[in-house]
Amino acid sequence: MSNYQDILEQAVQRVKPLLRQGKVANYIPALAQQPLEQFSVALHTIDGETYSAGDVTARFTIQSVSKVMTLTLALQRYGDELWQRVGKEPSGTAFNSLTQLEFENGIPRNPFINAGAIVTCDALYSRLSAPIHTMLESYRAMSGNNKLCINKIVAQSEYDHRYRNAAMAYLMKSFGNFNNEVEDVLWSYFNFCAIEMNTTELARSFSYLSNQGECSISGQHILSKKQTKQMNSLLFTSGLYDAAGDFGYRVGMPGKSGVGGAIIAIVPNRFTISVWSPGLDKVGNSLAGIAALEYLSNELGTAIF
Numbered sequence: 001m002s003n004y005q006d007i008l009e010q011a012v013q014r015v016k017p018l019l020r021q022g023k024v025a026n027y028i029p030a031l032a033q034q035p036l037e038q039f040s041v042a043l044h045t046i047d048g049e050t051y052s053a054g055d056v057t058a059r060f061t062i063q064s065v066s067k068v069m070t071l072t073l074a075l076q077r078y079g080d081e082l083w084q085r086v087g088k089e090p091s092g093t094a095f096n097s098l099t100q101l102e103f104e105n106g107i108p109r110n111p112f113i114n115a116g117a118i119v120t121c122d123a124l125y126s127r128l129s130a131p132i133h134t135m136l137e138s139y140r141a142m143s144g145n146n147k148l149c150i151n152k153i154v155a156q157s158e159y160d161h162r163y164r165n166a167a168m169a170y171l172m173k174s175f176g177n178f179n180n181e182v183e184d185v186l187w188s189y190f191n192f193c194a195i196e197m198n199t200t201e202l203a204r205s206f207s208y209l210s211n212q213g214e215c216s217i218s219g220q221h222i223l224s225k226k227q228t229k230q231m232n233s234l235l236f237t238s239g240l241y242d243a244a245g246d247f248g249y250r251v252g253m254p255g256k257s258g259v260g261g262a263i264i265a266i267v268p269n270r271f272t273i274s275v276w277s278p279g280l281d282k283v284g285n286s287l288a289g290i291a292a293l294e295y296l297s298n299e300l301g302t303a304i305f
């Protein structure tokens with residue numbers, strides 16, 4: 001349907017005036033160097049068609065969007081047992097907040113804030129002999145690009161500045177909610193965050209979330225229908241950190257953001273959308289990315305309500 005292409009092109013025009021308004025994430029030095037004026041969007045339908053517009057060849061690290069795949073691989077291996085170690089409630093605090101973790105005995109509120117993703121990585125680490133390899137191969141199969149790589153400069157930069165994330169992991173360890181060596185798990189976590197893609201690959205990688213758990217690229221059965229519904233529900237309530245309510249109000253779709261400027265949004269039984277623009281708002285979500293999704297939601301009638 002060429003209508004999709006037209007609407008994506010219009011979204012690119014719409015967000016142009018916003019691109020300079022955001023700020024790149026500078027707490028990770030390797031991310032601070034990205035030029036602000038970049039934007040791209042891709043839409044991948046459950047029939048396997050992809051549309052894209054904007055800076056479609058630009059590559060970026062997926063950052064916290066990786067938390068969705070981390071949770072997916074962990075749920076495949078643990079099922080509901082995983083929820084003994086991480087909660088399902090919105091945090092209402094910043095993605096890298098430490099305070100709640102102490103009050104709540106080292107059990108992170110949800111898997112989409114840093115502490116929750118790191119403990120999920122710890123769980124995964126216990127069940128995989130080569131977690132970084134397994135993760136990369138999963139994305140390669142699901143995106144349809146078997147050359148996807150990790151940006152090692154970004155991974156190393158994150159590791160070198162890991163203080164807050166290390167503090168969370170050690171705090172969880174002090175509460176008995178961490179089984180492996182903290183530094184090893186953090187290295188995996190940063191490598192997952194530093195996987196590099198363009199928006200087309202990103203939308204394809206998460207096709208299973210709009211397709212009842214089945215990847216439309218590889219045909220693999222990734223999650224059950226029930227787990228897919230659960231994942232989308234959690235993404236709706238917690239996918240955008242302490243801005244999940246605002247995102248839900250404006251966009252009306254389950255979504256997940258990352259500080260590299262990427263966001264995925266899911267329209268169950270129709271398509272997965274990805275947007276990317278490195279300028280972030282105060283919470284750490286792509287400013288132009290959210291504006292584009294709000295526009296697309298209205299134009300395409302994609303809100304789930």
Ligand SMILES: NC(=O)CC[C@H](N)C(=O)O
Pocket residue numbers: 063064065095096114158165190193257258259260284
């Ligand atoms: N919100 C994010 O995208 C955070 C991910 C980043 N790698 C971090 O751990 O701080």
